[in-house]
Amino acid sequence: RRTLWTTIKEAKKTSAVFLTTHSMEEAEGLCDRLGIFVDGSLRCIGNPKELSARFGGFFVLTVTSAPGSEGDVTAFVQSLAAGVRSTYALAGTQKFEIPSGNITLAKVFGEMTANKARLQVVDWGIANTTLEEAFIKISKGAVGT
Numbered sequence: 001r002r003t004l005w006t007t008i009k010e011a012k013k014t015s016a017v018f019l020t021t022h023s024m025e026e027a028e029g030l031c032d033r034l035g036i037f038v039d040g041s042l043r044c045i046g047n048p049k050e051l052s053a054r055f056g057g058f059f060v061l062t063v064t065s066a067p068g069s070e071g072d073v074t075a076f077v078q079s080l081a082a083g084v085r086s087t088y089a090l091a092g093t094q095k096f097e098i099p100s101g102n103i104t105l106a107k108v109f110g111e112m113t114a115n116k117a118r119l120q121v122v123d124w125g126i127a128n129t130t131l132e133e134a135f136i137k138i139s140k141g142a143v144g145t
Contacts, residue, residue: 005030024132038139048131055138056129058097061108065092066120073119080111092122100128 008030011017021027027034028048035045044051065073073094078084081102088095098108105126112124 024130024135028131036135036138038141043138052129052131052134055134057101058099058129059103059105059108059126060087060129060133061096061098061126062124063094063096063112063121064123065094066122067092069120070094073121076111076115076119080108 005026008017008019012030012032019027019030031048033045033047034051036043036051044055046054061077063073063077070089070092074086074089077094077096077098078086081098083099083102085097086094087097108126112121115121116124
């Protein structure tokens with residue numbers, strides 16, 4: 001696969017290349033601009049970072065805590081900013097979407113560090129929206145349709 005990717009990148013230097021794929025990793029790695037089609041209709045077009053920012057617009061906070069403290073973690077994270085959504089919870093690990101316009105990374109780091117022991121947090125991390133997550137939202141009709 002990497003050999004094919006290298007070949008495509010070399011071809012892009014002197015030619016226009018159209019690539020169709022279902023792999024957002026491939027699209028992000030190879031495309032300067034991409035269009036996302038859903039049910040045969042073009043829903044959006046732009047570069048991967050732009051689309052992730054435009055249609056994602058949230059941070060993904062993942063928190064793993066000790067058994068029994070999940071409720072406290074949920075309440076705490078929801079108190080950090082307006083519009084927080086819980087998207088996943090299993091065996092002490094929870095994922096939340098926090099609208100990026102409602103909070104700063106500095107606040108998340110400060111609050112998580114200050115409350116880690118009290119909430120019995122084993123591990124946590126925060127990331128920007130991935131192209132894959134933006135694609136899922138677009139394809140489900142949640143945004144951009």
